[in-house]
Amino acid sequence: MNAVNRVAITGAGIVSPIGHTTTDYCTALKKGQTGIGPITIPYAEELYQKVAAEVRDFDPAQHFDTRQLAMMDRVSHFAVVAAREAIAQAGIDFANGLSERTATIIGTGVGGQTTHDDQFRRLYKQGMPRTHPLTIPRLMVNAPASQISMDRGLRGPAFAVASACASATHAMGVAFHMVRSGAVACAVTGGTEACISVGTIKAWEAMRVMAPDTPRPFSKDRKGMVIGEGAAVIVLEPLEAAQARGATILAEIVGFGMSADAKDITSPDHNGMVRAIEGALTDAKLGAGDIQYINAHGTGTTANDVAETKAIRQVFREHADKLAVSSTKSMVGHALGASGALEFVAALMAVRDQIVPPTIGYLGPDPACDLDYVPNEARKMPVDVALSNSFAFGGLNAVLAVKRFG
Amino acid sequence: MSDVAAETLAIIAKHTKDKKVELTDKLADLGVESLDVIEMVMELEEKFDIHIPFNANDTEMKDFQTAGDIVTAIEKLVAAKT
Numbered sequence: 001m002n003a004v005n006r007v008a009i010t011g012a013g014i015v016s017p018i019g020h021t022t023t024d025y026c027t028a029l030k031k032g033q034t035g036i037g038p039i040t041i042p043y044a045e046e047l048y049q050k051v052a053a054e055v056r057d058f059d060p061a062q063h064f065d066t067r068q069l070a071m072m073d074r075v076s077h078f079a080v081v082a083a084r085e086a087i088a089q090a091g092i093d094f095a096n097g098l099s100e101r102t103a104t105i106i107g108t109g110v111g112g113q114t115t116h117d118d119q120f121r122r123l124y125k126q127g128m129p130r131t132h133p134l135t136i137p138r139l140m141v142n143a144p145a146s147q148i149s150m151d152r153g154l155r156g157p158a159f160a161v162a163s164a165c166a167s168a169t170h171a172m173g174v175a176f177h178m179v180r181s182g183a184v185a186c187a188v189t190g191g192t193e194a195c196i197s198v199g200t201i202k203a204w205e206a207m208r209v210m211a212p213d214t215p216r217p218f219s220k221d222r223k224g225m226v227i228g229e230g231a232a233v234i235v236l237e238p239l240e241a242a243q244a245r246g247a248t249i250l251a252e253i254v255g256f257g258m259s260a261d262a263k264d265i266t267s268p269d270h271n272g273m274v275r276a277i278e279g280a281l282t283d284a285k286l287g288a289g290d291i292q293y294i295n296a297h298g299t300g301t302t303a304n305d306v307a308e309t310k311a312i313r314q315v316f317r318e319h320a321d322k323l324a325v326s327s328t329k330s331m332v333g334h335a336l337g338a339s340g341a342l343e344f345v346a347a348l349m350a351v352r353d354q355i356v357p358p359t360i361g362y363l364g365p366d367p368a369c370d371l372d373y374v375p376n377e378a379r380k381m382p383v384d385v386a387l388s389n390s391f392a393f394g395g396l397n398a399v400l401a402v403k404r405f406g
Numbered sequence: 407m408s409d410v411a412a413e414t415l416a417i418i419a420k421h422t423k424d425k426k427v428e429l430t431d432k433l434a435d436l437g438v439e440s441l442d443v444i445e446m447v448m449e450l451e452e453k454f455d456i457h458i459p460f461n462a463n464d465t466e467m468k469d470f471q472t473a474g475d476i477v478t479a480i481e482k483l484v485a486a487k488t
Binding site: 048206207208209210211212222223224266267300301302 | 440441443444447448457459460461462463464
């Protein structure tokens with residue numbers, strides 16, 4: 001248990017509004033494609049908000065048998081499909097005891113919202129006296145982690161991590177530390193969310209923070225966030241073990257930092273962000289000058305984008321002007337508990353392919369947001385280390401550092 | 407002052423820690439914070455059965471600076487119902 005392993009990423013899987021595989025997702029990120037469009041869920045006419053970043057043309061029946069379909073909410077469909085892709089890419093065999101030493105740690109902010117909404121609509125709107133008998137196993141927040149562990153036969157530590165919009169980043173960070181310390185020999189980790197339901201969108205409407213058209217992170221005239229959904233899952237293992245079995249190393253995770261603002265339930269505090277970013281750099285034994293790219297939390301709200309810019313300036317000082325900082329929420333929306341995982345894969349792409357994804361929908365500078373946000377077009381540039389920022393409601397902050405391998 | 411104006415001012419006053427509200431008062435000066443504003447907007451919507459297209463991120467949203475701005479906006483929305 002005293003081992004200190006370097007931690008390799010050997011697989012990545014994605015279900016997103018701009019692609020149902022990692023390859024399609026990365027291609028769309030490089031093209032600057034938007035996944036935002038009209039909300040198509042049942043009863044969408046009850047909503048004032050007309051757009052979201054839905055995962056479209058996703059047919060769970062292509063992936064699951066009748067029994068599995070009955071057991072799972074959309075949030076688990078996404079998670080299991082992403083996990084299967086990640087594990088297939090890693091090409092890892094969990095036999096001979098590895099299964100018992102593999103962790104499954106999945107972040108989700110709100111769990112099975114489609115189930116919640118459908119079943120509670122029956123009760124309160126349709127006046128029916130009962131819910132479906134599988135309501136609880138579908139909606140519980142740990143269902144995605146459980147379904148992945150069952151689907152792939154992973155018998156080590158398995159649990160959900162919930163920290164709103166930082167859930168996936170916290171989950172991957174904990175998994176990273178467990179693999180680094182030798183507590184587990186492998187981890188399947190990431191985040192999932194399927195939060196586009198009438199009730200959930202109504203609740204976001206009431207907060208008055210959603211843009212009517214598209215999120216424009218860090219841009220002048222930005223009008224807020226747009227809700228997204230999806231899942232991203234990665235496979236982590238000790239670098240030596242991955243090399244020994246001849247696996248392709250996509251990149252290394254080198255640092256993880258976290259903090260709590262202890263201040264306000266919704267308003268972000270840049271001091272908390274600073275401590276999480278500095279924590280990730282310290283954990284990675286890196287200096288500010290070692291970072292080239294930051295995948296920002298970048299929600300597109302007035303408050304987040306100003307605070308995040310201020311935090312980046314405070315940590316990186318004069319190096320801040322050399323950083324590329326972009327928000328892929330401009331393309332995939334804000335997938336809450338999954339967002340950190342979707343964005344981590346964007347950062348992983350940046351170090352692997354040496355291409356930084358853009359912030360699309362950018363109209364021009366806001367005086368309070370004065371960094372290089374890679375406006376509207378992806379950029380080919382050398383990236384050795386990238387950060388992925390997640391700053392959640394509740395003042396919970398998490399930052400991962402990913403390093404190019406080879 | 408119309409009934410709508412009086413009732414609107416009463417709802418605003420609930421969020422001002424008992425300060426008396428004048429039409430020219432700015433919300434920020436009355437100590438109304440962002441979460442108070444969205445609660446207030448919801449109360450006004452429920453009271454008058456209207457939808458207020460308020461976006462907390464819209465810096466051009468000048469309609470909600472003073473108590474008088476809000477009264478005017480609510481009166482328009484209530485009038486538009488009939």
